Amino acid sequence: MKVILVNERGGVSRSFNFGGLSKALLGLCLLGLPVGALWIGANLPAAESDVFDARAVKAWNKALRKQQEQIDTADQQAREQLTALTVKLAEMQARLTRLDALGERLTTIAKLDEGEFQFGSMPAVGGPEDPGIAGGSELPYQPPEFLEAIGDLSNQIEDRQMQLSTLDSLMARRQLQDEQFIAGRPINRGxxxxxxxxxxxxxxxxxxxxxxxxxxxxxxxxxxxxxxxxxxxxxxxxxxxxxxxxxxxxxxxxxxxxxxxxxxxxxxxxxxxxxxxxxxxxxxxxxxxxxxxxxxxxxxxxxxxxxxxxxx
Structure with a gap:
């Protein structure tokens, strides 16, 4: 086999003669190049894809574990806050009970008319209905039962404080009147x-x-x-x-x-x-x-x- 190489500039040419073994090696080289390229092209993306998927799964697992830890922490904090609110609610109820007992005792001492101050009962409230709520198609916001209980208790305490304030002013006036009431002797002995x-x-x-x-x-x-x-x-x-x-x-x-x-x-x-x-x-x-x-x-x-x- 004879191969001739021609130079375009100088017109100089060279020739090479290949024997049987050389022709066989040259043929294998020419045939192996495309096959190798095809094999690398077919296997390289798969390898890169496997590496990407493993890293992504590892990162996702780490993120999920972190989110789970945050959820557990938030749940624990919520339980602790709920316990604290429950204790606070019990304290407020105890205070309200003492306020009721004090109010009833003061009412008795002051000899006020029955029903003038009503400790121990829900405060009387009322008012016209809001047409915006009554006529609307959507229901008004309903707070959770726990928050509603705290709100009711807060209203009761505020009502008791108002009654006690009024009762205190009334008793102060009565005490002043009693102090100004002329009675008794101007001596202790005689x-x-x-x-x-x-x-x-x-x-x-x-x-x-x-x-x-x-x-x-x-x-x-x-x-x-x-x-x-x-x-x-x-x-x-x-x-x-x-x-x-x-x-x-x-x-x-x-x-x-x-x-x-x-x-x-x-x-x-x-x-x-x-x-x-x-x-x-x-x-x-x-x-x-x-x-x-x-x-x-x-x-x-x-x-x-x-x-x-x-x-x-």
Whole structure:
């Protein structure tokens, strides 16, 4: 076999002679090239595909495990939060029970009309129906039962707080009225030595009107206010000696005369039963006692009816 190679530029040619063995080897080479190419083309994508699939499965499994861990964590947190909410709900119910018991007790103490404050029952509510909800084709949102129970309990607690606030204000007013209610004697120890009305004056011997009540006792013993009020006089006054005058509001005021020492000053706020002076014999007096007067709308009245009163 003879092969001739020609050069296009120079026109030079070369020739090669092949024997039988060379022709056989050349033929095998020419035939093996396409077959090898076909085999590589057929097997290379399959190998790459197998490698891609294995990596993808491994990555997917890893992602799934991570998502499962996140789901387990979220489930655990949800259970813990639900347990905490359950405990909180129980605490709120216990508080509501105590509020109801307190409200009923205060209502009884305050002697209010039955039914004026209703502790232990659902709060009364109402209102016109929303036409947007009634006329719509879609049903209104319904919260889960657990959230609905918390909402109902919250409304009940708010209702109880409102009632207790109102009851507290009412009782505070009543307490203030009780404090301002003139009742009792202006001393803790002693006896009545002279009543209100006409008597023989111990100094002049003439029949005169005694416009107060005298309580005799030991010098230096306590003189107390018969009601809460504001001190409008706390010094010497002609005939009264060391005098304390207390304005109780609503047109009432009281006077305490002949004291040896004053325990309050002008403008002081005093409570019912508070010590305001010490018994003495200052001013126009024959011995240790307190001269007690009651004024109603700037007119002196007999203190006897107020002395016999009991606190409200």
């Amino acid at each position: 006896w009545m030595s002279s009543r209100y009305g006409y008597r023989t004056d111990p100094f002049s011997g003439r029949r005169t009107l005694h416009k107060g009540v005298d309580f005799a006792g030991k010098k230096g013993s306590d003189v107390v206010s018969v009601a809460a009020g504001v001190v409008t006089w706390a010094e010497e006054r002609s005939g009264y000696g060391q005098l304390v005058e207390v304005n109780h509001g609503n047109g009432y005021k009281t006077r305490y005369g002949h004291n040896s020492e004053l325990k309050v000053g002008l403008g002081d706020v005093v409570k019912k039963g508070q010590v305001i002076a010490l018994m003495g014999s200052s001013g126009r007096s024959t011995g240790p006692h307190v001269h007690f007067e009651v004024f109603k709308n700037d007119r002196q009245v007999d203190p006897a009816s107020y002395i016999r009163r009991t606190g409200r």
